[in-house]
Amino acid sequence: MTALLDALPADRVLTDGDVVGSFVHDEAEWAPHGTPAAVVRPRSTAEVQAVVRACLAHRTPVVPRGAGTGLSGGANAVDGCVVLSTEHLREVVAIDPVERYAVVQPGVVNDDLRAACAEQGLWYPPDPASSPWSTIGGNVATNAGGVCCVKYGVTRDYVLELEVVNGLGEVVRLGRRTAKGVVGYDMVGLVVGSEGTLGVVTEVTVRLRPARAPERTVVGYFDSVVDAGRAVEAVGAAGVTPSALELVDRHCLAAVDEWKNMGLSVDAAVVLLGRTDAPGPAGDAEADALLRSFELGGATWAAASTDPAEAEALFAARRLAYPALERLGPLLTEDVCVPKAAVPEMLARIEAAAVRNDVLIANIAHAGDGNLHPLLITPPGDADARARAQVAFGEIMRDAVALGGTVTGEHGVGLLKRDGLALELSPEVVAMQRAVKAALDPHGILNPGKVFPS
Amino acid sequence: MTALLDALPADRVLTDGDVVGSFVHDEAEWAPHGTPAAVVRPRSTAEVQAVVRACLAHRTPVVPRGAGTGLSGGANAVDGCVVLSTEHLREVVAIDPVERYAVVQPGVVNDDLRAACAEQGLWYPPDPASSPWSTIGGNVATNAGGVCCVKYGVTRDYVLELEVVNGLGEVVRLGRRTAKGVVGYDMVGLVVGSEGTLGVVTEVTVRLRPARAPERTVVGYFDSVVDAGRAVEAVGAAGVTPSALELVDRHCLAAVDEWKNMGLSVDAAVVLLGRTDAPGPAGDAEADALLRSFELGGATWAAASTDPAEAEALFAARRLAYPALERLGPLLTEDVCVPKAAVPEMLARIEAAAVRNDVLIANIAHAGDGNLHPLLITPPGDADARARAQVAFGEIMRDAVALGGTVTGEHGVGLLKRDGLALELSPEVVAMQRAVKAALDPHGILNPGKVFPS
Numbered sequence: 001m002t003a004l005l006d007a008l009p010a011d012r013v014l015t016d017g018d019v020v021g022s023f024v025h026d027e028a029e030w031a032p033h034g035t036p037a038a039v040v041r042p043r044s045t046a047e048v049q050a051v052v053r054a055c056l057a058h059r060t061p062v063v064p065r066g067a068g069t070g071l072s073g074g075a076n077a078v079d080g081c082v083v084l085s086t087e088h089l090r091e092v093v094a095i096d097p098v099e100r101y102a103v104v105q106p107g108v109v110n111d112d113l114r115a116a117c118a119e120q121g122l123w124y125p126p127d128p129a130s131s132p133w134s135t136i137g138g139n140v141a142t143n144a145g146g147v148c149c150v151k152y153g154v155t156r157d158y159v160l161e162l163e164v165v166n167g168l169g170e171v172v173r174l175g176r177r178t179a180k181g182v183v184g185y186d187m188v189g190l191v192v193g194s195e196g197t198l199g200v201v202t203e204v205t206v207r208l209r210p211a212r213a214p215e216r217t218v219v220g221y222f223d224s225v226v227d228a229g230r231a232v233e234a235v236g237a238a239g240v241t242p243s244a245l246e247l248v249d250r251h252c253l254a255a256v257d258e259w260k261n262m263g264l265s266v267d268a269a270v271v272l273l274g275r276t277d278a279p280g281p282a283g284d285a286e287a288d289a290l291l292r293s294f295e296l297g298g299a300t301w302a303a304a305s306t307d308p309a310e311a312e313a314l315f316a317a318r319r320l321a322y323p324a325l326e327r328l329g330p331l332l333t334e335d336v337c338v339p340k341a342a343v344p345e346m347l348a349r350i351e352a353a354a355v356r357n358d359v360l361i362a363n364i365a366h367a368g369d370g371n372l373h374p375l376l377i378t379p380p381g382d383a384d385a386r387a388r389a390q391v392a393f394g395e396i397m398r399d400a401v402a403l404g405g406t407v408t409g410e411h412g413v414g415l416l417k418r419d420g421l422a423l424e425l426s427p428e429v430v431a432m433q434r435a436v437k438a439a440l441d442p443h444g445i446l447n448p449g450k451v452f453p454s
Numbered sequence: 455m456t457a458l459l460d461a462l463p464a465d466r467v468l469t470d471g472d473v474v475g476s477f478v479h480d481e482a483e484w485a486p487h488g489t490p491a492a493v494v495r496p497r498s499t500a501e502v503q504a505v506v507r508a509c510l511a512h513r514t515p516v517v518p519r520g521a522g523t524g525l526s527g528g529a530n531a532v533d534g535c536v537v538l539s540t541e542h543l544r545e546v547v548a549i550d551p552v553e554r555y556a557v558v559q560p561g562v563v564n565d566d567l568r569a570a571c572a573e574q575g576l577w578y579p580p581d582p583a584s585s586p587w588s589t590i591g592g593n594v595a596t597n598a599g600g601v602c603c604v605k606y607g608v609t610r611d612y613v614l615e616l617e618v619v620n621g622l623g624e625v626v627r628l629g630r631r632t633a634k635g636v637v638g639y640d641m642v643g644l645v646v647g648s649e650g651t652l653g654v655v656t657e658v659t660v661r662l663r664p665a666r667a668p669e670r671t672v673v674g675y676f677d678s679v680v681d682a683g684r685a686v687e688a689v690g691a692a693g694v695t696p697s698a699l700e701l702v703d704r705h706c707l708a709a710v711d712e713w714k715n716m717g718l719s720v721d722a723a724v725v726l727l728g729r730t731d732a733p734g735p736a737g738d739a740e741a742d743a744l745l746r747s748f749e750l751g752g753a754t755w756a757a758a759s760t761d762p763a764e765a766e767a768l769f770a771a772r773r774l775a776y777p778a779l780e781r782l783g784p785l786l787t788e789d790v791c792v793p794k795a796a797v798p799e800m801l802a803r804i805e806a807a808a809v810r811n812d813v814l815i816a817n818i819a820h821a822g823d824g825n826l827h828p829l830l831i832t833p834p835g836d837a838d839a840r841a842r843a844q845v846a847f848g849e850i851m852r853d854a855v856a857l858g859g860t861v862t863g864e865h866g867v868g869l870l871k872r873d874g875l876a877l878e879l880s881p882e883v884v885a886m887q888r889a890v891k892a893a894l895d896p897h898g899i900l901n902p903g904k905v906f907p908s
Contacts, residue, residue: 098690099793121693143636154634156643157611170882178791179823180608181860182597182647183867183878184887184905189610189643193636210693236552239575239664282733337632339553369633406635413637424637428624432894433638439893440886451638 003057004038004082007050014039023065023085024077029330030386031073031415036063039083045163045171045202048084052200052445053169055082061448064196066106066138069130071333072414074141074195074450084200086137092116093203100208101160101177106137106201110144113206122208125152128410129319137201143193145410147315150368151243151277152209154410156192163203164191167441177205190436195412196447198440213279215243216287217311220294220302221268225249225351225363228270229344231297232367235274236340240289244275245368248314252321252362252375259324262313268300272367273314321364325375332376332389335417336400337409340370349399350374357392359385371409397423413451421451457511458492458536461504468493477519477539478531483784484840485527485869490517493537499617499625499656502538506654506899507623509536515902518650520560520592523584525787526868528595528649528904538654540591546570547657554662555614555631560591560655564598567660576662579606582864583773591655597647599864601769604822605697605731606663608864610646617657618645621895631659644890649866650901652894667733669697670741671765674748674756675722679703679805679817682724683798685751686821689728690794694743698729699822702768706775706816706829713778716767722754726821727768775818779829786830786843789871790854791863794824803853804828811846813839825863851877867905875905 004013014020015038025033037060042048055062061081068075077083086107093103097120104113110124110131117124127146128134134144140162145154161175175181175188191198222228228247235245249270257264272294276286287304294302305311325331338346347363350372354361365372376392378385397407397420407420422430434452438444448454458467468474469492479487491514496502509516515535522529531537543559546567550556551574558567564578564585571578581600582588588598594616599608615629629635629642645652676682682701689699703724711718726748730740741758748756759765779785792800801817804826808815819826830846832839851861851874861874876884888906892898902908 097693098687098795100690143640145634149634156640166882166886168882172880172882172886174883176791176860177858178793178825178860178863180599180603180791180820180825180863182862182864183860183871183875184884185648185652185890186597186610186640186643186646187883187886187890189640190890192640194639198639210695233552236554239551241664279736280734282736337630337634339632341552366634371632371634404631406630406632406637408636409632409634410636417637421637426626428620428622428626429628429641430638432620432626432641435893436639436641436644436890439889 003054004040004051007054008040008042008047012041012043012047023083026068026070026073026075028071028073028414028416030332031076033076034079034081036077036081036083039085041085041088043088048200048202049165049169049171051082051084052165055445056169056443059443059445062200062445063447064141064200066135066141067133069134070138070142070414071411072416074412074414076415078449086135089202095120095122097122099177101205102208103203103205104136105203106135108136110134110136110139117208118211121211123211124158124206124208126155126158129322136204140192140201140204141195142410142412145366145371147244147246147366149366150245151241156189158206159188159192159204160207161205162188162191162201164199164201166199167443167446195414195450197437197451198446212277215275215277216283217305218274218287218290218294218302219305219314220272220299221266222270222272222297222299225270225347226344227298228272229347231272231294231299232343233341234293234296235290235368238289238293240286242274242286242290242368243277244273246273246318247363247365247367248273248318248321249363252325252364253317255324255328256317256320259327260320262317264313264317271314273318318364325362325377328377329380330378330386332393333411334372334374334393334396335408335411336396336405337369337371338400338403338405342403342405343367343370346372346400346403346405350396353392353395357388359389359392370405415450418453457508458494458505461508462494462496462501466495466497466501477537480522480524480527480529482525482527482868482870484786485530487530488533488535490531490535490537493539495539495542497542502654502656503619503623503625505536505538506619509899510623510897513897513899515899516654517901518595518654520589520595521587523588524592524596524868525865526870528866528868530869532903540589543656549574549576551576553631555659556662557657557659558590559657560589562590564588564590564593571662572665575665577665578612578660578662580609580612583776590658594646594655594658595649596864596866599820599825601698601700601820603820604699605695610643612660613642613646613658614661615659616642616645616655618653618655620653621897621900649868649904651891651905652900666731669729669731670737671759672728672741672744672748672756673759673768674726674753675720676724676726676751676753679724679801680798681752682726683801685726685748685753686797687795688747688750689744689822692743692747694740696728696740696744696822697731698727700727700772701817701819701821702727702772702775703817706779706818707771709778709782710771710774713781714774716771718767718771725768727772772818779816779831782831783834784832784840786847787865788826788828788847788850789862789865790850790859791823791825792854792857792859796857796859797821797824800826800854800857800859804850807846807849811842813843813846824859869904872907
């Protein structure tokens with residue numbers, strides 16, 4: 001601590017127990033956390049470097065933290081660590097409309113970047129449901145996805161260049177700002193999604209796209225998640241690439257409506273929300289194809305939305321599903337991703353796991369890319385229900401891997417999915433990943449214990 | 455050798471001097487090469503593994519080789535090495551139209567994969583000019599780009615999963631086949647573009663897109679490369695994303711015409727070829743925007759092509775420029791990539807380097823993403839001209855870095871750009887890359903001396 005206090009202006013360091021307490025974990029309520037020695041809030045790259053160097057000198061773990069909206073415990077404190085919050089690094093440094101990139105500090109909130117881009121007719125696509133709160137640094141750490149990924153890809157697809165304080169306390173620039181570049185290894189792609197275990201990101205340059213055409217929404221009601229899954233499979237078979245294809249079940253809609261009173265009077269067990277942003281007649285054709293696919297899957301009702309406000313309300317409800325359900329009790333969030341054709345089977349297995357273990361499981365999903373978020377809900381204080389939910393959580397991960405899927409599509413491994421990582425990757429691949437970690441963090445100070453057990 | 459002969463059926467191993475001689479270098483004529491102990495042509499993953507294990511046991515370097523069309527010396531033999539040719543690993547294992555991926559062995563030729571996909575209404579975008587000859591394995595090794603990258607990205611953007619024999623002789627599967635996945639580090643992205651220095655790729659799963667709308671071509675003639683560069687800058691400023699934006703100069707067109715007698719009667723110093731594949735009215739608007747941008751740049755003549763055969767001939771000429779110029783004398787190929795706004799300045803500096811050093815420099819370029827391929831041509835046997843060309847080569851790399859660009863956009867570092875790598879990356883970043891190399895190839899047998907000096 002003395003080293004830290006020496007290295008930084010005093011107001012950057014928080015050590016008061018109560019204040020520190022609000023920085024000890026992210027939104028993965030079920031993941032364990034320790035007690036940090038301090039929380040630091042640096043205001044420049046040089047200050048981040050000073051923190052990392054002080055921690056290096058004392059072999060103190062550094063746990064980088066964005067907005068704390070993570071869902072896997074990746075930002076949870078370990079005992080004696082320094083939590084490095086990026087909340088005061090929130091400048092949009094530059095937006096270049098000709099080269100189409102933006103340069104931002106890691107603490108910039110996703111929606112704030114998107115708004116700044118929109119002012120110049122540009123668009124930063126990655127849109128996690130947490131976009132009103134989560135930061136670009138956190139999005140980079142987890143390789144965050146979102147609603148539009150089904151057509152536009154994930155965070156890694158947009159990161160061109162990173163400034164990073166590495167495991168030796170050096171400030172390095174990785175990647176490039178040009179459209180292409182192959183000089184040496186893809187260190188940017190390696191750091192994106194590494195959950196703070198390979199370096200502390202201090203600046204991010206992201207590719208932008210031109211603003212797109214307005215979207216049209218197609219809504220479908222279904223009697224079961226499995227029917228909705230069949231509709232998703234039909235969309236894949238139809239060769240359409242929607243700009244969104246989201247699934248929300250009745251539990252989620254009811255929880256949002258109860259909280260926000262949005263008047264979502266939906267008479268269905270499950271709703272699919274499809275969107276197309278293709279302009280002109282191509283958009284008409286895609287909307288038609290979505291509609292036909294929903295009907296093919298067994299929709300009880302399906303239509304192109306004629307009311308933009310209604311369509312927006314449904315998407316807002318989808319984004320609010322997580323915080324709305326959180327109000328009902330401790331939530332355990334799954335994040336499996338399976339092949340499109342396996343979506344109906346995976347949804348059936350999730351239902352079976354709910355019944356078998358007597359656990360309430362609500363479903364939201366980026367259904368179009370097979371990324372499912374079953375939400376396991378337990379009554380507050382019910383240890384037995386919690387134990388049953390843990391069993392179901394493990395079963396769902398195993399089912400996803402058995403169907404050719406992955407245990408985490410976009411939330412990251414953090415603490416909650418370390419067993420899942422071992423389930424999915426061979427010991428040889430885990431050893432390769434650990435070798436990379438050891439090569440770039442030889443003193444083991446960067447978010448130790450996350451992704452792999454330390 | 456005995457170990458190799460024991461490990462493989464005898465017909466997989468070539469040791470005859472003349473035959474071996476055709477496997478010692480790629481198309482980077484100016485890069486040095488050594489003499490291999492043997493060339494092996496395995497027919498299965500197990501045979502690749504047997505080769506790597508035999509080489510590991512004897513600390514013999516393994517130099518993986520696709521079709522040998524590389525332009526940086528990445529596949530050049532080192533003395534005493536085993537050249538591992540993938541030419542007999544050429545099966546298209548599977549194409550899945552619903553999940554939209556293809557699984558191929560590394561020796562599959564790029565155009566053959568594209569043809570197989572087209573039969574199912576699917577499209578594999580990366581299209582290096584070498585696509586009639588180069589293999590997917592080689593494309594993966596160099597993270598190959600091509601003509602459509604300006605809109606659709608490069609090889610890395612399409613590789614989902616790799617089977618690799620790693621530096622410990624283990625067969626590992628990296629990545630995933632689902633649309634998303636964040637379990638651990640992005641080992642696939644790390645291996646793509648690593649030029650055979652991190653493992654031998656034995657199977658590749660690539661993402662596919664639906665077949666696209668037919669393209670429309672806009673042609674512009676210019677009096678100078680700098681004018682053409684201004685037109686490229688104008689396209690960027692107009693906010694259009696063409697599906698191709700290629701530059702070909704008079705030297706290239708004349709060389710192709712002399713070779714193939716295609717009747718390219720072009721009355722211009724430089725031609726720009728723009729394309730749009732946006733369907734319907736959006737395509738009309740994009741073609742108009744390209745035309746206006748060409749005129750803004752100072753085109754002496756510009757028009758939307760009404761003759762698909764003529765447009766195709768111009769693109770064919772662009773693809774044939776390299777082999778056509780190769781017939782005239784030893785070629786040194788540059789591959790710098792600069793920001794779009796810097797294209798005119800970079801082209802002016804290339805011209806200045808040609809004049810200053812008295813070297814003939816022809817130009818082809820993926821102009822739309824700032825990826826320029828000045829081709830330095832010297833008379834056969836003229837050592838003095840060759841020395842001057844080497845000086846110009848170095849100057850062009852330095853200019854690219856000074857303008858915020860990179861020394862290699864898509865060809866790779868190999869042997870020719872090792873000095874360029876040191877010019878572009880800081881010593882700290884080079885040390886990080888070397889640490890990754892040492893972690894994954896602890897015995898240093900995988901294509902040693904490429905990318906970094908060994």
